[in-house]
Amino acid sequence: MTKKTIMLVCAAGMSTSLLVQKMKNAAQKENLDVNIFATAASETDKKVTSENPDILMLGPQVRYLEGGFKKKYPFPVVVIDMRAYGTMDGEKVLTTALNLIDNK
Template structure:
């Protein structure tokens, strides 16, 4: 089972997108775990993730976070996708990032 982690400034705003992504995963019959945390927890909460998605507001931290979790693909969620809380598109983005 794949582990997808979303990171943002506090872990709060991405929690809404997590719910939408979980609904999209259930609809697609795709087994995965999806959680949201603060970017400050990257090294401890996301070190075993299959991919990490960053909230647009912390996209500037991409390289720093990638250094904290070697071997884990990290990328920022598109601002429009995030603003629309498009769980299906975010899940597809995560799957592409994982080559899944």
């Protein structure tokens, strides 16, 4: 399995940082080779270029960016489930991301 890169985007890159950590912990438990990181919405283009993500996941607070990003990028762009985000359910968000990458 090739390493998958999951990019989380929120307003400032701060609120998703905790979720990134929870996702990394879940990936470690499953022995998955994934690169997960968060960035601010304003840094998205730069990070897409440098990191080549397989999926872009938006924090619910920046869901308004979804349409534009979907037109711009050739990989899945989704809004993170509100409940999973609110409860910082890293396992659920990771599973969602991997399923979308595998089924694109």
